[in-house]
Each structure stands twice: as C-alpha cells, then as structure tokens.
Amino acid sequence: MAPRKLAAGNWKMNGTFAALDQIDRLAADLPTSGCDVLICPPATLVHAMSARAAGKLAVGGQDCHAKTSGAHTGDIAAEQLKDAGATHVILGHSERRTDHAETDAQVAAKSLAAYETGLVAVICVGETEAQRDAGETLDVISAQLAGSIPEGATAANTVIAYEPVWAIGTGRTPTNEQIAEVHALMRERLSARFPDGADMSLLYGGSVKPSNAAEIFATPHVNGALVGGASLKAADFGPIITALSAA
Template sequence: MRRKLAAGNWKMNGTGAALPEITAISQAHGDAAVDVLICPPATLLHRVSETADGAIATGGQDCHAADSGAHTGDISAAMLAETGATYVILGHSERRQDHGESDLEVREKARAAMQAGLKTIICVGESLDEREASNTLDIIAGQLAGSVPDTVTGESLVIAYEPIWAIGTGKTPTLDQIGEVHDFIRAELERRFGAGVGRSTRILYGGSVKPGNAGEIFAVSNVDGALVGGASLKAEDFSPVVEALEKA
C-alpha cells in the first residue's frame, strides 16, 4: 500500500514568525494516518526541522547537483539532509520557468538528492497552451523520461503533477483531466521501471488545492496526495487538506 502524502511548499514565504504554524501543524498531525511534509525556505529549514521534532517531515525546495564547490548561493543535497530534511522538491515549474531548468538538470539534481538519502518530489506539468493544443500527455511523457533517473526506487521517488496554468490561479483541471494524467503517469512508471517501482511510487496532484476541493481531488484514481502551495502556509488552511486525505 502506498502511504499517502500531504506536502506543503511554502515557496519564498515565511520567516521565524511563521514557526508557530509548524508547531500547530505538528501538534495536529503528528500521528496522522498519512505522511505530512512542509518544505519551507532554506533559511528556515533547520528551525522548522527542530520545531517539528519528527512529528512531521521537512524538505527543501531545490538542491544543486554537485556535492560541493564554487556555486554561490546554491545548496547541496547533503546540506539539506544536515538540517533534518528528508525530502526535496525538484523541477517545480517555477524553477523550470524562472531559472531555465532543463529535464537533464532536474535528473542530475534528483540523482544527487537520492545519493544523499533524500526522497525526491519531481514535478511535471503542462502550460495552458500545451493543454489547449492537446499535447498534455506528450509533455508529461517527455518530462518523466528526461527528469527521472534510472536508479529510482518506489521509496525514493514521488511524482507531482502540477499543471502550470493551475498553480496559484484558483483554476483546477476537471477531475477527469486529473485522473487521465495520473493514470498515464502510473502507466509510464510501470512501463519503464516495472510493477514494483511503478505501483509503489506516490503521485501527488498540485495546483490550487484547498480545503474546498481537496476531498473530491483525493477521490480520483491514482491521486496519492497533494503538493499544496498557499494553503499550506497556515495550519487552519492546511489541516483540512490533511484531514481530507486521511478520509480518502
């Protein structure tokens, strides 16, 4: 059985004043029937890990492919792990767009993260133009082929489907559209890696997930949880999402 995952991506939000939200989430969901993860800014990661004290998991929002070196401003996977992080988000559309990250770069980062013992959440998703041109599945297939290393296991890999046009916009695909993509991702993973990895890898949906729509999204085939943006910044918004996943 795949253990479901509610992951919060704080993006470039949060200072030390936000730590009480971590306390509230940890106290509410320390014994949850699903995995709960918060990925705060790197500046907060160590303090968030200490505050969570193992009640929930913590993760980074990116890492460099190299172990160390002259890479000013970057953070290695080993550095993330030293903060207490056990996950890292890679290939988010905002990284792909804002920093020009290619599938190959994401693959190399994922390889480094897994070598450091981190579970990797690799993001895939299409633009609105690609969706309207009926190219969604081709785009997803290409991103999976290019971004996911050959050495993954079902334990080390999480895939997050985030349609770019739904991130932070309040728009979401139809439930049928979400199901089509998640079923396709599952089939692609099984085809490439076999039933073991293919069936044990968790596939999350991300893009304007909130308490009002979480329950119906979690009822869709092959949706094993969510990668939540803005709704993860406050315990009062994130907790209902976690609770909906527990009921799914």
C-alpha cells in the same frame, strides 16, 4: 506495498522564523495515522523547522544543486539540506523550470544527487496553458517523466507531483477527468519503467484547498497533494491533511 499518501506543503519564498508557530498549530491537530506530512520551507528555515517538527512531520528543501560542493554561489547541495534536517527535496518545480530555465536533464541530475545523499526527490511535472490548449498535455508529461526521472528511482526515494502550470496559484483547477487522465498516464509509464513504479506516490498540485481536497483525493491514482499557498497556514493546510487521511 501500496503508494504512501503524502500531504506536502511548498512554502516557496514565504516565511520567517515567526511563521514556525504554524508548525506547532499544525502538529497539534495532525491525524494520528492515514498519511505522511511534509513541509518544504525556504532554506533559511529548514534547520529550525526540522528541530521544531521532530517526530511530528517531515521537512524538505525546495531545490538542490547536482554537485556536492563547489563554486556555486547562492546554491545549496543535497548534503547541506540533509545536514540541516531535511528528508525530502522538491525538484523540477515549474517555477524553477520557468524562472531558471531548468531542463529535464538538470532535474534528473539533481535527483541523482538527492538519491546519493539519502533524500527523497519530489519530482514535478506539468504542462502550460498553451500546451493544454494545443492538446499536448500527455506528450509533455510523458517527455518530462522520461527525461526528469533518472535510473535508480524507486518508490522509496521518489515522489512524482503533477502540477499543471496554469493551475498553480490561479484558483483554477482541472476537472477530475483531466486529473485522472494524467495520473493514469503517469502510473502506466512508471509501472512500465520501474519495478516498483506501481507503488510510487503520485501527488496532484495546483490550487488545492480545503473546499476541493476530498474530491481531488477521490480521483484514481492521486495519492496526495503538493500544496502551495494553502500550506502556509495550519488552518488551511490542516483540513487538507484530514481529507487525505480519510481518503
């Protein structure tokens, strides 16, 4: 089994029901084979998007609670996402780690909740600009991988996304050598820890756009992308999907 190629879009806190027409436009031009496509919209759109996208692309959530239910106002459980039609959930995104002070242990607990519900966990790791400048990138990534991925992770229930914090939404992109170095480290660590770690899909995220997608996808151990702003419009996300399908 080889890693599955995945083009994942993270809409973040963007989009209303009017934006769902982008799914129709995207689906109309999707490659017939070559890669999987996932969109993770705000929770308010998961149900409607999953109905709209049925049989065309997968839909996921952007976070879930580690608990199955309870007094957690404003949170959403993995089971609720699945009930709404989600098949995946993004966990440990740098914006969650920064804005909500999420720890590796919390990300691991949420990942277990996703597994138990049958969702695929898209677990994010990445270093800050200060950590990169201090030469700490590989140590930071190694620690996040060790602490954020729980036992029970498999190639079927886990996707790992490397998103250097300093490249998200800034227009800055690491060099191909920097991307390759981190992805090689992730593949080595995952292969050493999990029986099918060599088959886990590894995504790159951080200012991925049509103009640089093909070059990024040619990088060793890059099996796809987690795309932010460029996933909001079919005209931008479509060429990225096409580039991945052809990689």
